[in-house]
Amino acid sequence: MWAGLCSALLLLGSTASAQPSAPGAKPSALNNGSAAEASAYYKKLARTLNFLTPETIESKANMQELLNYLGYSELTPEVVEFEAPEKLMGGGSNPASAFPYCGKSIELKSWKGDSLNRPDTAQGVTSASTGTGNIWAVECVGDKVRLKSSKGDYLHRPDSNQGITTWHTGPGNDWTAEFTSGKLMLKSWKGDYLHRPDSTQGVTTWHSGIGNQWTVVERGGPTPPPASAFPYCGKSIELKSWKGDSLNRPDTAQGVASASTGSGNIWAAECVGDKVRLKSSKGDYLNRPDSPQGVTTGNTGVGSDWKAESTNGKLMLKSWKGDYLHRPDTAQGVTSWHTGIGNQWTVVERTSPPRQKGDILVSRFFAPKIVNFAVAPEKRNIGWRRLVRINSRPNSEAAKHHVESAWILFNHFTSPPVHGPFGGGTPPGNMKNSSVNTQVSLVTHCTGTREECAEVDSIYWVDFGPSANGYKLSYQLDAFFDAGNLVAAGDTAGAAPYFVPNGCDTCHGSLKGQAILNLLDTDHWMDRLTDGDFPALARPDAPAPLFDAGKDTKSPQYAAAFDILRTVNREIADQQRRVNNQSFQLAATDKWLQLHQSSVQPEPDLLTRGFEFANLSHPLHRTRKPTPTPLTWSSKPQDKELLGLLNKYCYRCHGAIRFDVFSKDLIADQTSPMLDRIDPNPAQAKVIGFKMPPDRDLPAKDKQRLLDLLDQLDQETH
């Protein structure tokens, strides 16, 4: 009878393919829906929200389509997932063009006076005062910078604890350029920086210190890259042909066409060395294949590199085969050819509406909710999430269909002791530690008549598979939230399928249309650093739980990052209030907002975080001794101990599902079923999902204390 659903959703990965596929995870009895239900749901979603069509949504939907739907066709999934939060929030992506040395040759002078140097060895870097090895050619790819050495390889951060070398390919070649006090800092994909230590010679990587700061000296390079003259690097452009239509990426698996309108007309220009690449709306590149004639799309490679030439104010794109991107004199179509007016294209810079402050909010944080607790603490992967909240643009299809915003949750894991949760980069193929599964809540705000709004769900769920597989629609995420029984049954991965929409609804307040967003409880994340569940996070070099805030809670950086979380939680409270202004979830969010109205400091005192809430209409409430006011956690040692145990073992789910452990009154209602579930008899233990907590076996001592304290509370209150 006690339906204590305890599903903290833990992500492992998701099954995704061109067509959302059948479950890959172990089947379970967790009542999380089915592939058939998910399929029907997506079709209904398409019909209701006009997001693609019921016929196409399952095969066509990906994150790019979603961004287009929201009115942000200038954004790519990679930018949304990987771009530095302050840049994504600040209005427009920060591709190569933002770095002032793209396409140029530079020298990087260290604080010791020498320069970053590529010695005349097979591989490696050092520091030296002079020499051709001091000259580096800057290539800008997406929001990353690559430094090409005089020997043709790149400055490279290998996948090791520390160090630097050179290499030809890989994510280690990608650096994020940051400036401080006029100095350049190059942040590696591992999260540390290019560093000149206080030694006679040499370079390495390190997290902090003056050694991270470099002075950039622009140098006449050996071959000034012509691409630097291409004025559209990093911009979105449309190429208009002499026939009046535009170069178009149709909605097919591969290929190009010409068309008058459509999101396929938008191309992102990327400048790499002296070459230009045009990235399509579907994420692939304009490509000249190794054939006598023709163009298509593909991933990177020589066919994707074009040389920009200018004639009569028109752009001509010369392929690696020597011919040009060509619009023939036909009704439609694009090919390659050597001469003719068809080679000439008019470039129209496509500027999206200016992004207002708050249109996009980004926050990255430690996510204990998605961790597999069935694994021993020292081996446990650590979960991280990047939340991107994007408001629908006015007049977008989303806005026209009551979708106010999209809440995109990218899910990442790190394996201790390695840190660096938010990796990635562009182009595709360089997706190190990208999101294993991405959950999206399309939050609606219907302002129509009651009849119009009756059929509009409060949240529509969309799930995308691994970013590295192209952000394709998925029926499910495979996760561990409450799948501890699978681990107990010998499945060490312990993942169960959580299907859209049921797997989402059950953790978000209600089935079928009345779901709510869940509070981002920063205080709880902080609690988890010291309770023994995440020893890797207790290390000094571990990332901060509020990743963008850092660890210095008094720093401006911390305040700024926390302010975003505060804004996000305010919006969450608004949404919760809209759907159900009597819910305990709203009471909990309001309590957090009250505690953090002006303070950014973590609130470690659990009792202070307790809130007053009673569910007077719950059947179990009626079995209790009446009290004039709702029970609240007191300073009694038993209360403090019980709340501590509940916070550690139960809050993962019961901060959102059915009840919140920070309301003593709700716990008092539930003492009887909790006692049964924490200590089930053999018959009850066979009922999958009955045993609590559902994600792990409690240590014997903690289990007994929980039982004793709950029994005491039961007797006091009944």
Place this chain on the structure above:
Amino acid sequence: MSQRFFRIHPSIGVARVGDAPTEFFIGPERPNERPNYDDAQKKFRPFKDSQGRIKRQAARFRIFEYELKGTQIVPLREVTAGSQGITQVTWKAHLANRKAAFFKFDGQDGANGQWKGPETEPGVHDTTNRLRNSHVPAADRERLLVIDPGAKSISGRNTPPVPFTNTKSHIPIKSLGELRTDENGHLLVLGGPGQAQTTKPGTLINNYVNNDHWFDDMADGPVSAEVTYVVDGKTQVAKLEGDTGAWVLVGPPDFAPSVGITVRLLDTLWDVAVRFPQEVKLVDTDGLFSQGLFARLAAQRADWDAQGNTFKSYKPSFLHEVYPLLERALQQRQVHNPEASKSFHGSLAGVEQDLGSLSSSRGRRMRRTIFGYMRNPSNNTGNEPLLMPKGLGDKYSDLEVQPGPDYFMTLTRVQYAVLERWAAGEFVEDWDAAAAQAIPQAITAEGLDRAAMENSVGGPFFPGIDCSWMVRRPELYGTPFRVKHSGNVFPGAPDTLSIRPGFFSQQMALPWQADFYQCKKQLYPAAHIPYDGERMYHMWWCAHRPDDVFAKKGDLAMVSWTRELEKVAEVEAQKPELQSQATEDTPARDLAMYIQMQQKWSSLGFVLQEGEHFFESQERSK
């Protein structure tokens, strides 16, 4: 002995339709026995024939002789022709189907003896449209709308079938079933093949319960017998009818024979017998109620507080009165997936020892918790969707009205009062694990009555599965569980009704498959109901018509019981002929599902049990 006393048992027999023309099984005859269950093999026998057609469930009737013991007449033995001085037994049964001529079903309309017609909007009744097929004039209704093949008689052993053939050629129903006798001369009543047809081709089923021009072969009626015996050389004839006769109901198949229904027909008629002692007579001399479980009925009647709807001092048996109810509640897990809850009712597993023990602190705590969840049938306001049973009730409405009393299902008042006493610690500590699951070997008079009614649906009635709310009318019963063979219900009311063949089935959905589709689990609340809590599913009669099933043994996840029909309906619903007839109330998908259920009901699976596993039968579907 100049006079011998006989009664037919069971008092109410339950037959079930099936489309297998020859193969059938006999319904449960012992308490705790489940339909078509082989207790020796500990498994269910096949429910379908070799061609995938569903076997009918036959209702078997026997004659028991009673003897005078002291001041009471108590069951003595079962008798058959050719023994114990019995020279002849002639059975008679009369099945009829009056559905098409009855009032339209609309919840509790008619419950006061006056049918106002369907409520078209809150408080507004369509008084000109009270009747099904209202276009048929009164003078022609009996002739044109009632299927009544008349009473049929049978005697002897292994007598060939005597069919209830429909003789009205304008009604496209072949038969309401047949009578047979078995090798001992017991009566077997079999229902029809589950057929439903329309007299107006192209008329779609578009309502869950009222569909003009449609007919089906559900039926019910009295069962009587003439027992000829010789006493002192003189031939005597005992006519068994009314208080000594029986009644047979023909219902849809029980697709979850392994799962008990929370409120059984036994519970409902027991409740009537306890709460209406003036109407339902129980004479002190009737020894059937002085032994076994039935003795508790007499004790409850004596102790019942009609004002408070409670018992004054009665102590229920944990083993016989409380535990079976809790076990049935636990079993609902096997046929219903609430979707928001993963382990509902799991608390009831393996706790019998504690629940039945006064000294167990755990038992005390759990009794408090379980009873705390129960919806009080005397105070069922409609505002407490979280209470149990999590089902919809007799006054459910899909109009845009706020839920009122009896919108949700309740236990019977007597069931609730029994739990109340148990929760208060006033019960008999008689837990016996072996006895709880035992199926007695002996066929007894009481056992026959109980077994049939234990496996029949006793509520909620909207309209129901085997019968509807008229079964609660106390004036129907001369003595507990015995339906009168004549007389009136609602005497003196504007719409007084004769007790006659077809009395119970007339109130049911027409055709039966319509409601068999629609009585699936239902999300609460409907869009118009303001509700601040979580949305949740409520069930109807999933212990007979499953909502969800484990598709095969060992499956962990449940799937919709009607999933295969739904797939076809999804496609069929796109057809212009359905799209053009769809309405806001009845979308094309519902029209398609009505068709699927009417045509493919026998392809659906049965929920069986093997050990701890409950799963859908893998029998071939036609």
